[in-house]
Amino acid sequence: MPVNQNNEEFRPVIVAFCCNWCSYAGADLAGSSRLSYPADVKIIRVPCSCRVNPMFILRAFEKGADGVILCGCHPGDCHYSTGNYYARRRMTLLFSMLDFIGVENGRTRVEWVSAAEGVKFSETMNSFVAKIRSLGKNVRLGDLRCKN
Amino acid sequence: MQELITRAKALLESGEVQRVLGWKQGEHIYDPEPAFFDSAEALKDFVYNGFCGANLSKYMIEAAKLEGKTLVFLKPCDSYSFVQLMKEHRVDREKAHIIGVGCKGKLSVNKIDADGILDIQGAGYPDCADTLTVDTLYGQTTVSYKDAMLERCHVCKGKEHMVCDEQIGESADTADSDRFAQVAAIEAMSPEEKFAFFQSELSKCIRCNACRNVCPACSCRKCVFDSTKFDSTQKANTTSFEEKMFHIIRAFHVAGRCTDCGECSRVCPQGIPLHLFNRKFIKDINSLYGEYQAGVDAQAKAPLTSFTQEDAEPSIVAEGGLTHA
Ligand code: FES
Numbered sequence: 001m002p003v004n005q006n007n008e009e010f011r012p013v014i015v016a017f018c019c020n021w022c023s024y025a026g027a028d029l030a031g032s033s034r035l036s037y038p039a040d041v042k043i044i045r046v047p048c049s050c051r052v053n054p055m056f057i058l059r060a061f062e063k064g065a066d067g068v069i070l071c072g073c074h075p076g077d078c079h080y081s082t083g084n085y086y087a088r089r090r091m092t093l094l095f096s097m098l099d100f101i102g103v104e105n106g107r108t109r110v111e112w113v114s115a116a117e118g119v120k121f122s123e124t125m126n127s128f129v130a131k132i133r134s135l136g137k138n139v140r141l142g143d144l145r146c147k148n
Numbered sequence: 149m150q151e152l153i154t155r156a157k158a159l160l161e162s163g164e165v166q167r168v169l170g171w172k173q174g175e176h177i178y179d180p181e182p183a184f185f186d187s188a189e190a191l192k193d194f195v196y197n198g199f200c201g202a203n204l205s206k207y208m209i210e211a212a213k214l215e216g217k218t219l220v221f222l223k224p225c226d227s228y229s230f231v232q233l234m235k236e237h238r239v240d241r242e243k244a245h246i247i248g249v250g251c252k253g254k255l256s257v258n259k260i261d262a263d264g265i266l267d268i269q270g271a272g273y274p275d276c277a278d279t280l281t282v283d284t285l286y287g288q289t290t291v292s293y294k295d296a297m298l299e300r301c302h303v304c305k306g307k308e309h310m311v312c313d314e315q316i317g318e319s320a321d322t323a324d325s326d327r328f329a330q331v332a333a334i335e336a337m338s339p340e341e342k343f344a345f346f347q348s349e350l351s352k353c354i355r356c357n358a359c360r361n362v363c364p365a366c367s368c369r370k371c372v373f374d375s376t377k378f379d380s381t382q383k384a385n386t387t388s389f390e391e392k393m394f395h396i397i398r399a400f401h402v403a404g405r406c407t408d409c410g411e412c413s414r415v416c417p418q419g420i421p422l423h424l425f426n427r428k429f430i431k432d433i434n435s436l437y438g439e440y441q442a443g444v445d446a447q448a449k450a451p452l453t454s455f456t457q458e459d460a461e462p463s464i465v466a467e468g469g470l471t472h473a
Contacts (some may be wrong), residue, residue, distance in 0.1 A: 005197050054396070054397065054400050055262065055372070055393075055397055058392075058393050058396060058397065059393075064391060076456065076457070082455065085455035085456075085457070085459065086309030086452070086453075087461060088453055088459055088462060089436075089437070089451070089452055089455055089457070090460065091433055091463070092432075092436065092459075092460060092462040092465065093400070093403060093429055093433070093452075094396075094400065095428065095462050095465040096428070096432050096465045097396055097399070097400070097425070097428060097464070098151040098396075098465075099339075099465050099466075099470075100331075100334065100335065100342065100346070100428050101341065101342060101343065101346045101392070101396075102337075102339045102341070102343025102345070102346060103339075104339060105344070105465050106466055107464045108462075109462070109466075110461070110462040110463070111461070128382065140343055
């Protein structure tokens with residue numbers, strides 16, 4: 001069957017940084033409960049949401065991600081007590097900076113998902129992927145220079 | 149200026165300080181540069197005038213490793229950087245004799261619209277003129293002192309020294325605009341306009357790293373931008389993404405520590421308004437986590453190394469809650 005380029009569905013590349021102690025287990029639970037979420041989501045396991053340096057997010061975009069989501073333990077539930085509080089401040093500032101330079105702010109998200117929330121995990125991923133699909137391909141973060 | 153030299157000589161001769169950190173005459177009147185002087189004779193090259201914008205605090209990191217005390221001249225805004233460096237244990241207060249010098253606003257030659265500048269009169273200190281007289285290869289022109297001032301002086305934080313052992317010279321108030329006006333104006337643009345604005349500004353970047361090198365808050369011994377693991381070690385760009393990455397990360401690394409001294413924008417050979425990145429972070433920090441001015445109090449808790457349970461969620465950005473805050 002000939003493939004029609006224009007009709008092909010846009011498959012975004014989504015990077016999800018998931019904290020080992022909660023969201024990663026939440027993803028597991030989603031899997032074992034047979035809840036589905038789009039295969040466009042690539043999970044990267046991190047020891048804590050606080051491990052995520054703003055550069056990780058930018059780097060993911062640089063390498064072609066269309067959306068980046070960070071999932072961690074609920075505030076107050078961090079395995080290391082307070083890591084996610086610091087992550088929260090950092091990400092707020094980073095997202096605000098991305099918004100400031102004119103990159104659609106819907107491409108980044110932080111969501112708190114516990115190990116027991118398989119349903120929330122699958123719902124979050126579904127809604128995030130839908131959001132990125134509607135935004136389309138990420139061109140702005142990939143290219144800020146005037147090339148023409 | 150003579151007063152500063154006399155005092156520096158006296159301190160050198162009494163043996164109280166081993167060397168003096170100040171500014172020395174550059175090739176032109178408008179480009180004095182930071183310099184160490186280790187004898188009274190060497191001080192003949194010392195200058196302090198309207199073009200001495202360079203912030204000397206960062207050089208005190210090196211001075212702290214030397215034998216004996218160093219006399220350093222700090223302008224009011226430089227003293228914020230020094231306090232910040234003290235807070236980070238990068239400078240040694242015991243090994244510094246700080247003379248707080250007065251400031252009547254610092255000038256930028258880039259703001260003087262003239263070619264072939266030979267000499268500029270009226271930029272002296274403490275006696276500066278309201279109007280500078282500029283001698284050029286093509287004749288004489290004039291420009292008001294105010295118009296030739298660096299952007300940062302128009303939004304001056306005040307002429308009070310945050311740290312000093314003694315004070316010499318008086319200051320004049322130069323603040324006449326709102327520090328966050330530019331940032332707010334950009335925030336009010338549409339995403340397309342914002343993007344176009346930063347695209348045109350950052351496209352000028354030649355990755356000379358001057359902004360990083362001059363920044364008193366950028367004082368890591370090993371910098372991520374020099375790491376071979378970072379995607380843009382090389383100065384020439386290999387991908388179109390590098391400028392953006394570089395500038396966001398540069399500003400992020402000093403978020404909550406940047407005193408807004410404006411050195412980054414002053415040294416940029418391409419005239420990129422780099423302070424906008426830093427100021428955006430400062431504005432957000434102020435509105436989200438409470439007013440904070442880095443470099444005022446060496447004991448204060450920095451905004452990015454503290455938190456409250458009630459902090460805003462990052463989704464506040466997508467909801468537009470920060471744009472007009
Ligand atoms: S351990 Fe999960 S966010 Fe810190």
